[in-house]
Amino acid sequence: MTRHIDPIAAHACPGERKLDPRWGLRGCGKHESEGLELGFNLHRYPSFPSSHSSGKQHASRCIEAAGGDPSHIRLFNFVKWRDSAGRTHLSSLTFSDHLLPFVETIARTCPTLVIIDPLLTILGSRINASNDQQIRETFRHLTNLARSTNCTFLIVRHLNKGSSGNPLYQGGGSIGIIGTVRTGLLVTQHPADEKQRLLVAIKNNSSEKASNLTYQVIANERGIPSIQWLGANNYPVAPLLRPVSSLSFERQDILKVLQAANRPLSPKELAAQTGQDHTLLRQLLRRMLNAGDIISPAYGLYTTPHHLSPEK
Numbered sequence: 001m002t003r004h005i006d007p008i009a010a011h012a013c014p015g016e017r018k019l020d021p022r023w024g025l026r027g028c029g030k031h032e033s034e035g036l037e038l039g040f041n042l043h044r045y046p047s048f049p050s051s052h053s054s055g056k057q058h059a060s061r062c063i064e065a066a067g068g069d070p071s072h073i074r075l076f077n078f079v080k081w082r083d084s085a086g087r088t089h090l091s092s093l094t095f096s097d098h099l100l101p102f103v104e105t106i107a108r109t110c111p112t113l114v115i116i117d118p119l120l121t122i123l124g125s126r127i128n129a130s131n132d133q134q135i136r137e138t139f140r141h142l143t144n145l146a147r148s149t150n151c152t153f154l155i156v157r158h159l160n161k162g163s164s165g166n167p168l169y170q171g172g173g174s175i176g177i178i179g180t181v182r183t184g185l186l187v188t189q190h191p192a193d194e195k196q197r198l199l200v201a202i203k204n205n206s207s208e209k210a211s212n213l214t215y216q217v218i219a220n221e222r223g224i225p226s227i228q229w230l231g232a233n234n235y236p237v238a239p240l241l242r243p244v245s246s247l248s249f250e251r252q253d254i255l256k257v258l259q260a261a262n263r264p265l266s267p268k269e270l271a272a273q274t275g276q277d278h279t280l281l282r283q284l285l286r287r288m289l290n291a292g293d294i295i296s297p298a299y300g301l302y303t304t305p306h307h308l309s310p311e312k
Helices: 050-065 095-109 119-123 132-149 175-180 237-241 249-260 267-274 278-291
Strands: 008-012 036-039 073-076 078-082 088-092 111-116 152-155 183-189 196-204 212-219 225-233 295-298 301-303
Touching: 050 073, 050 225, 073 095, 078 095, 095 111, 095 119, 095 132, 132 152, 132 175, 183 237, 196 237, 249 267, 249 278, 267 278
Parallel strands: 111 152
Antiparallel strands: 008 073, 008 111, 036 078, 078 088, 183 196, 196 212, 212 225, 295 301
């Protein structure tokens, strides 16, 4: 997703819904709903700060390039409010301060999809992303809102700097984030092509596990980026999450030779092409096999996972 798009986007549909009193949100944040107005819509709000104009134009072009209609997209990125003297102010939208007007706006406008990007920015200063209780309480409101309005929330967050091979622990913030959602998707670098990315399903409570998808970002004749889908694959996730820098030079040399080869190789062939000691290389191959860095399609032969995971 492009970083030029404002924090929260909603795809609006006709209709209006009332706020469910059972949500218990009255009084959330430092402002009451009276005197508040959420700023949205790509075209109707010329009073957007000028620094956002280029981002809005870029977002419109990207939406059109993907076959979408920008007139159906609303951007929620600030709250307009009046002080006791009647002066108007703009504040960046955060759940810490504006959860109630946010919920009321979603219930009123009835969007089909709301994108929160990135999550940690929208939470605000008083909701700790690493505090499991605060995260689950915030997500409980979003869950009730989604259920009441039949709306889908797509939440974007960055990966952390940890080295865990479990993808559920790779996202920034509390484990409650991935624990609360129904579906989790991970974007990571393609192991054999630096221009391509993999979209990996790491959690799915709605159906059986789906295959990973390969894609790349390309530009059209006007230079507007869009996504080109390249098919499915079945790469194992754990090796994809390990930084290359965490691998020894010997392991990196082995992987480079295997990736360049058009068939599985034996330890003898690998020793000859990498210049490593044959006995030490065999021991290293066993460790790499156990770690999931390589696979053995036949006894005494080794290759990388993507060689046996052709994209369909």
